[in-house]
Amino acid sequence: MALIDFANPTRFLRFVDRLLPWLxxxxxxxxxxALSEVVLAPDDYQxxxxxxxxxxxxxxxxxxxxxxxxxxVSALGTLVWxxxxxxxxxxxxxxxxxxxxxxxxxxxxxxGRPMWGTYWVWDARLTSMLIxxxxxxxxxxxxxxxxxxxxxxxxxxxxxxxxxxxxxIIKFSVDWWNTLHAGSSFSMxxxxxxxxxxxxxxxxxxxxxxxxxTLHLGAMRxxxxxxxxxxxxxxxxxxxxxx
Amino acid sequence: xxxxxxxxxxxxxxxxxxxxxxxxxxxxxxxxxxxLRILADLEQRGVTRRSAAATSAAxxxxxx
Numbered sequence: 001m002a003l004i005d006f007a008n009p010t011r012f013l014r015f016v017d018r019l020l021p022w023l024x025x026x027x028x029x030x031x032x033x034a035l036s037e038v039v040l041a042p043d044d045y046q047x048x049x050x051x052x053x054x055x056x057x058x059x060x061x062x063x064x065x066x067x068x069x070x071x072x073v074s075a076l077g078t079l080v081w082x083x084x085x086x087x088x089x090x091x092x093x094x095x096x097x098x099x100x101x102x103x104x105x106x107x108x109x110x111x112g113r114p115m116w117g118t119y120w121v122w123d124a125r126l127t128s129m130l131i132x133x134x135x136x137x138x139x140x141x142x143x144x145x146x147x148x149x150x151x152x153x154x155x156x157x158x159x160x161x162x163x164x165x166x167x168x169i170i171k172f173s174v175d176w177w178n179t180l181h182a183g184s185s186f187s188m189x190x191x192x193x194x195x196x197x198x199x200x201x202x203x204x205x206x207x208x209x210x211x212x213x214t215l216h217l218g219a220m221r222x223x224x225x226x227x228x229x230x231x232x233x234x235x236x237x238x239x240x241x242x243x
Numbered sequence: 244x245x246x247x248x249x250x251x252x253x254x255x256x257x258x259x260x261x262x263x264x265x266x267x268x269x270x271x272x273x274x275x276x277x278x279l280r281i282l283a284d285l286e287q288r289g290v291t292r293r294s295a296a297a298t299s300a301a302x303x304x305x306x307x
Contacts, residue, residue: 039244043247048247048248048249049245049246049247049249049250049253050249050252050253052246052253052256052257053252053253053256053257056256056257056260057256060260095267095270096267099263099264099266099267102263103259103260103263106256106259106260107256107259107260110252110253110255110256110259111252111256113252114248114249114252211264215267215268215271218271218272218275219271219274221275222271222274222275222278225275225278225279225282226274226278228278228282228292229278229281229282229285231292232282232285232290232291232292233285233290235290235292236285236288236290239290
């Protein structure tokens, strides 16, 4: 089956119904492994036990940004290719991206208090992540304020593509400005993180990503069903009005 | 496993993350049940999609 076949919502629903139970199982196993690695991970020589906050903070930050990047591709799908599932994918991703960005900001704040002595500083990385959360909330409001999903999808797609400018700003903020936030621990030459910390971090990142995919497919399925309900209600209203 | 002097911050971070994830799972699960219930209710009242009616008359792939 080619990728284009999933443009048919009914086929996509059938595919999701078959795939979701397996994805739920794989995600549960991934979390079980990742959490056991987190429990066994040693304290960091500088951060102490607060490194355990990083096992949540880093995957949540990665997903908050990756979700917007995925929504940007979906936005192109809506505006350029008019793929019928593109705005479904984008709409379903918004609450998930907002939630992971929120987790990133709160866990970062809770890490900052014991490590930096403050919950918040207006540094470039933190501020650009807060802007990302505000943009997610703006998209949520936009989707709710326009009743017709096709019109809402186009407006949301434009806002998403404009907001994508924030992604490189978040990524390179620690290089472009002097920030309190640590620089990137990953480079082309490898990772600066000790393997005893890196393994649980990567395991949590994989588990979070699987969770995101599972929830996103589930939310997409719900959105397709919601649109069916909407079209049936319109049909019912037309029938009742005798048109 | 000991969490040291900053245990409150570590536990708070994990509780917030677990709470948010639980909310997301509940939202997706409950919303799915709700949409299915509404669709079943509409179907019971005889409101069905034209493509679904055509499928039941002559099984074929329905259009998007």
